[in-house]
Amino acid sequence: MTKIIEEKELKALVSLLDDEDGDVVNHVEEKIISIGNQVIPFLEREWETSFNPTVQRRIEELIHTLQFDNLKERLFQWKEGGAMDLLEGSWIVSTYQYPDLELEFLKQEVEQIYFEAWRNFQPDLHPFDQIKALNNVLFNKFKFGANSKNFHSPGNSMINVVLETKKGNPISLCIVYMLVAQKLGLPVYGVNLPNLFILTYKTEEVQFYINAFNKGLIFSKKDIDNYIAQLHLNPVDIFYEPCANVDIVKRVLRNLILSFEKIGEYQKSDEVKQILEVLMDGGDLNQGDF
DSSP, rough: OHHHHHHHHHHHHHGGGGGHHHHHHHHHHHHHHHHOGGGHHHHHHHHOOOOOOOHHHHHHHHHHHHHHHHHHHHHHHHHHOOOOOOOHHHHHHHTTTTTTHHHHHHHHHHHHHHHHHHHHHOTSSSSHHHHHHHIIIIIIIIEEEEEEEEETTTGGGHHHHHHHHHHOOHHHHHHHHHHHHHTTOOOOOEEETTSSSEEEESSOOEEEEEEEGGGTTTEEEHHHHHHHHHHTTOGGGGGGGGOOOHHHHHHHHHHHHHHHTTOOHHHHHHHHHHHHHOHHHHHHHOOOOO
16 A cells, blocks of 8 residues: 555645746655655656656656765765775776666676686686686687777777777776686786786786787886876876775776767766765875776
C-alpha cells in the first residue's frame, strides 16, 4: 500500500513539472532529487508515457542530475576506499557517458583478454620476453592500437569504448595493458610522463619502460632522460616512478575535459571538471595530458 501511495505522490510531483510558477517547479525538482537514485526507473517510465515536451525535458534533466550526483559519490567512495581497483575507477568515469554500463561486463571483457594472455604466458621467462609475449597478445592477436585518426575523441577516455573498438589514447591503452599485466602477476605500473602516459616494469632488480601507444615498445631510463631534456624540463621522480590509481583516473578526466573542449561540448567539459574536483587535493601537479 505504501508503494502505491508513493507512486501516486511521485506522479503528482511529475505533473507539476509543467507548472507556470518557476518556484513550484524548482521545489518539485528539489523534492524529486532528494528521493535519490531509486526514483530513476520511475522517471524513465514517466518520460516514455508523457506527451509533453517540457515535462520530458525536465525529466531528462532530473535523471541526468541524479546520475551525475551518484557518479561523484561513487568516485568519492572509490578514492576514500583506497582506489585499489583501477578498473572500477575507469568504469565510474565511463558511466558519465554510459550510465547503464555494468562493472561486471567490463570485468568479463578484461578476463577474456587475460585468459588469452595467460595461455601464452611463461612466468620463468626474462622480463623483456614476458612483456614481448604480452605485446603479441594485445597488439597482434587483439589488435589494440593508437586511435591516431580520432585522437581527441571522448571515447578514447571511456574504458568500455576502448575495449570494444580496440583503439585508444596513451593512457587508456596503458590502463588495459596494466590491468592484464597485473592479473598475470607482472609488476607493471603507470608513469605520469609529461604529454605521454607510459608504463614501467619495476622490481628491486630491474626497471624498464613500456609505451603502450607504440605497440608496447620497450625503452630505458636514458630514453626518458632524453625526452625530458627535449621538453626543457627538470627531471623529477614522478617522471620515472609508478603513480597511484587516483593519479591515473585524474589524468583520464583531464583528457576528457580537453576532448570535450576540442569538440565544443563546453557544458560537458565543465561537468567533468566537477568530477575531477572530487579527486583533487591541494597542490596537485598536472603532468600534461594524454
